[in-house]
Amino acid sequence: MRRTNAVKLAVDEETHEKLRELGIITARCWNEVNWLRMQQFKKGERVDFARTEKEAYEKYKHVLKVNAQQVARKNAESWRASSP
Numbered sequence: 355m356r357r358t359n360a361v362k363l364a365v366d367e368e369t370h371e372k373l374r375e376l377g378i379i380t381a382r383c384w385n386e387v388n389w390l391r392m393q394q395f396k397k398g399e400r401v402d403f404a405r406t407e408k409e410a411y412e413k414y415k416h417v418l419k420v421n422a423q424q425v426a427r428k429n430a431e432s433w434r435a436s437s438p
Contacts, residue, residue: 376418383414383425391433403430 365373387410394401407426414422 379414379417380421380425383410383418383422384429386410386413387426387429391429401433403433 363373387406390406390409391401391403394406407423407430410426411422414425418425
């Protein structure tokens with residue numbers, strides 16, 4: 355059983371906006387790496403996790419830094435978990 359902790363951050367408006375923007379960019383990174391992998395899957399190709407991770411990292415590294423790589427790895431974990 356997984357346990358979830360909810361935390362409410364008390365931040366000023368500027369920090370709130372930065373965190374919101376970071377969340378949006380992280381979601382875009384996830385969606386893009388997922389889309390790249392889905393395209394390979396739909397074509398009947400082997401899903402190249404390393405190449406798609408590198409593409410996403412190169413595009414988002416200026417904003418997310420190493421977190422872009424972590425997003426791609428979490429996405430790969432999700433893909434592998436749903437494999438038959």
